[in-house]
Amino acid sequence: MLIDSKPTPEADARSLYRRLARLGDAHTYTAEACAGFAGDIATIRRLKRERNALVLAHNYQRPEIFEVADFIGDSLELARKATKVDADVIVFCGVHFMAESAKILNPEKTVLLPDLRAGCSLAESVTAERLAERKAELKQIYPDLAVVAYVNTTADVKAESDVCCTSANAVKIVNALPNRHILFVPDENLASYVQQNTDKKVIAWDGNCYVHHQITPEEILAVKAKLPHVKVLAHPECRADVLALADAVMSTSGMVDYAAKSADREFLVVTECGLSDRLLLELPEKKFYKACKLCRYMKMITLADTRAALESMRHEIVLDEQVRRGAERALARMLELG
Numbered sequence: 001m002l003i004d005s006k007p008t009p010e011a012d013a014r015s016l017y018r019r020l021a022r023l024g025d026a027h028t029y030t031a032e033a034c035a036g037f038a039g040d041i042a043t044i045r046r047l048k049r050e051r052n053a054l055v056l057a058h059n060y061q062r063p064e065i066f067e068v069a070d071f072i073g074d075s076l077e078l079a080r081k082a083t084k085v086d087a088d089v090i091v092f093c094g095v096h097f098m099a100e101s102a103k104i105l106n107p108e109k110t111v112l113l114p115d116l117r118a119g120c121s122l123a124e125s126v127t128a129e130r131l132a133e134r135k136a137e138l139k140q141i142y143p144d145l146a147v148v149a150y151v152n153t154t155a156d157v158k159a160e161s162d163v164c165c166t167s168a169n170a171v172k173i174v175n176a177l178p179n180r181h182i183l184f185v186p187d188e189n190l191a192s193y194v195q196q197n198t199d200k201k202v203i204a205w206d207g208n209c210y211v212h213h214q215i216t217p218e219e220i221l222a223v224k225a226k227l228p229h230v231k232v233l234a235h236p237e238c239r240a241d242v243l244a245l246a247d248a249v250m251s252t253s254g255m256v257d258y259a260a261k262s263a264d265r266e267f268l269v270v271t272e273c274g275l276s277d278r279l280l281l282e283l284p285e286k287k288f289y290k291a292c293k294l295c296r297y298m299k300m301i302t303l304a305d306t307r308a309a310l311e312s313m314r315h316e317i318v319l320d321e322q323v324r325r326g327a328e329r330a331l332a333r334m335l336e337l338g
């Protein structure tokens with residue numbers, strides 16, 4: 001989604017306060033906090049012009065970050081958007097592996113991550129070394145084994161894989177491969193979802209997203225009991241017993257599209273809370289209930305750190321060129337097969 005980066009009335013503290021009041025979080029979005037945000041927003045917009053920079057924001061970011069974003073979307077969507085835009089600098093408001101993906105696809109651009117502590121429990125559950133060992137073991141049993149890496153992986157894990165996939169195209173990619181045996185890394189829940197939609201043998205890695213994995217069927221059933229008419233949209237990183245209760249299983253960008261086009265007016269959004277905030281701000285005529293949890297990594301990125309990253313050009317993502325090319329090959333194969 002393209003956001004107008006010119007100063008808008010929303011940058012004014014009062015209109016920002018009114019706008020963020022829609023989120024129903026009066027403790028966080030006080031008039032005083034919004035005045036502080038408005039100052040940072042004005043500075044970031046000026047620095048973007050001076051440095052020819054873009055701000056890319058993942059769907060799970062804090063709502064005030066959306067105010068300075070040139071694009072909002074899921075990780076790969078954002079990295080690919082950046083290839084089509086003439087900018088020298090990309091400030092990636094998301095987590096580390098996402099900033100790496102932006103660098104993999106935009107090697108000539110400077111990519112900054114406002115806070116280097118912003119990691120990911122899922123990406124950290126697999127390393128290139130452990131993957132190489134497991135792949136070698138399994139190839140003894142299944143010589144045709146292919147490794148499919150979810151984009152929520154580090155660049156060196158992507159480089160060790162045959163092809164990447166997203167939550168939106170995982171089933172399609174696995175089915176398009178000529179191989180019958182698939183080692184799917186790192187999300188066990190997405191692997192289980194893929195297994196239900198293919199006749200191939202999918203071997204899951206032992207990893208999960210701590211945010212989605214903690215959502216239980218009981219939580220969904222409790223909301224459905226009170227609001228039986230609500231449409232349940234769930235992310236495939238959720239457990240199988242949660243997905244079984246959903247009306248639709250889709251990626252975060254799929255949810256935005258679905259909610260905007262659907263004739264239904266009320267939704268239970270089963271993913272990280274930031275997406276519900278985005279939907280509440282963009283589709284005020286519809287109602288969104290949050291059966292969601294916060295991702296502590298995503299919320300490490302703040303407006304103040306985004307301003308500081310642009311001021312001092314700090315926390316640049318640097319990749320070994322051989323790793324970058326290996327990861328780029330796995331992403332390119334995904335685009336071919338998808």
Ligand code: SF4
Nearest residue numbers: 120121122209211295
């Ligand atoms: S929501 Fe889950 S997959 Fe996304 S960054 Fe947080 S821990 Fe990682």
